[in-house]
Amino acid sequence: MTNSLTYLYNVYRQQLDFFNSGATKGYEFRRAQLQQLKSCIKKNEAAILEALQKDLNKSAFEGYVTEIGTVYEEINFALKNLRKWMKPKRVNTPLPLMPSSSRIYSEPLGVVLIIAPWNYPLQLNLSPLVAAIAAGNTVILKPSELAVNTEALLIRLIAENFDPAYISVTTIDGPTMSNSFIKTNTLGHIVYTGGEAVGKIIMAAAAEQLTPVTLELGGKSPCIITKSAKLDNAANKVAWSKFTNAGQTCVAPDYLLVHSLVYDRFIGKLKDAIVKMYGNDAEENPEYPRIINTTHTERIIALIEKEKLLYGGNYNVASRYIEPTVLSENETGSAIMRAEIFGPLLPVFKYESEQDIVNIVSENKNPLALYIYGEDQKEIDFVIEKIPFGGGCINNGLIHVGNVHLPFGGIGSSGIGAYHGQYGFERLSHKKAVMRTATWFDIPVLYPPFKNKLKWVKKLIK
Incomplete structure (x- = not known):
């Protein structure tokens, strides 16, 4: 049962094992999963629009533009740019650290928990999901129980199209999620969209395991x-x-x-x-x-x-x-x-x-x-x-x-962190800094004894 804490713990352990196997890290795997997500949405557009109409009386036009279309944009942009985003980025190295080169590697974080609200019940589940897939993570989705029809549809679509050891949906209640699951498991990241009061609860629970969070909280705009x-x-x-x-x-x-x-x-x-x-x-x-x-x-x-x-x-x-x-x-x-x-x-x-x-x-x-x-x-x-x-x-x-070229996120009481497009990929990745030093030359100035060496350091760093 998706509302069982035992089920959630089992899914978490399966996803952690799958992530640790390295299966999610390759470019071809990530690309294939993004394509699978898009194909799944395409085949079920009518069912999605029907669910949105039942939950919120959204017209087909509004449902497509604000929910389905925005997710397509995220997927298409990720597919177009994924290889470039994944490529290690070479950055400058200061002269005193030569002969070295420096690169930044984008590393996935692990099991990502996405907690979505009811007002855009497809988009706000799947847009951060796109970012999590692109970044190479596994994902647990927690849709809102208030959008009953969309929640039921998401459970079915995810189960039919993805291995639960990779992407799964839970319907466990909010207090259990915060008080039991988040506090006791080392998640790679939590993406929460909703109100400020619940955001504070989730952030406090995440602090127990030092789990990083992205909070999209709204406010009076x-x-x-x-x-x-x-x-x-x-x-x-x-x-x-x-x-x-x-x-x-x-x-x-x-x-x-x-x-x-x-x-x-x-x-x-x-x-x-x-x-x-x-x-x-x-x-x-x-x-x-x-x-x-x-x-x-x-x-x-x-x-x-x-x-x-x-x-x-x-x-x-x-x-x-x-x-x-x-x-x-x-x-x-x-x-x-x-x-x-x-x-x-x-x-x-x-x-x-x-x-x-x-x-x-x-x-x-x-x-x-x-x-x-x-x-x-x-x-x-x-x-x-x-x-x-x-x-x-x-x-x-x-x-x-x-x-998708702009970051979406709040400041202060309206949120922490931003996603969409490359910003979502960056948010759900760790930037691993690596410096490689050539061995053909060694700089003895760094080694003791330091007598008469400070003046040379000051010439380089001042």
Whole structure:
């Protein structure tokens, strides 16, 4: 049983033996496994899209673009570059250390544990899996039990296509995973995507064995509409980036900061954009997603203050529906601003100066993402230089996450470490430093006795 601790221990031991055999380290093996993963997804696209629709009411378009397509991009990029990534990299050697040459070898870490959330239940399991395969590791996947249909599908697909001694899925509960398994086993690495509170628990458990971690934790990501923004474009991009997956996206704009000079016009255009994308009644739109379960639906609804409504506010708990909702906000300490919303509510602040932006964002430091819309480069440079954040976009939203050439990760409370593309390969590899010295010449200055030698060292190192 995949939810048995005994099963998990057995899988771990099998994977450790398989890894130690060296079977995962060769280029041809890694390439073949990446191709197998892609083939598996290709053959099961319809089943994947059906599972995503059942779990989150994702349309086929949104499911393909945000889940399947992003994984294809990761696989294709890894296949194209894997040989180059694996090749030892020659680096410079200082003159005092001659005659030597220096290289860095990328070495796999061992058994990698991937703990994924429910909001992108395919992508956030398989994107880090691609990195782990490319880096030459074995993998234990822990999907979220909340995305029931996608979890069941992943269990089947992985079991049918990969030896459990190489890649396996566990459904063991979170507390058992942290308190029993992570604390007592020497894992090569843990990749966790989810909330900050659980991230702290996993990091504390990992510390018992000094297991390295990558934590993608989210946070309150600001979106800034400057007075120089092209408002029609900004409204479309904000509506799309916020209400994709009904706001259940770790890098979704969590709140807006709109300059007072364009506030009224922008709010009007944002309302128009929402209606254009989802209709006057989004509940009747078959392409508008649903909240993952009733508990999360009720949590989000509790944040709606009717006196602050600018648009929306309707909901249906039974069908897990919450309308795209825009609210006016002026308190950084309000309930909606104390934690990541992770739903289709968008509070909007009005600001006057660049310092207002810094003051408001500093109440929720180190966001995972930041977005700024505008044409004034000085304003853009000010925000990028003054505010620490994981990653983001200028005049767009979300799309930086889809660029395999960019690292994806947080800073401070929004995460530790980054992956995607080569950054995932690097993150799940150890950089082994090796220096080779020629034997045709020996430098006696390094050996005792040291009398009269310091002056020669100072000539070389000063």
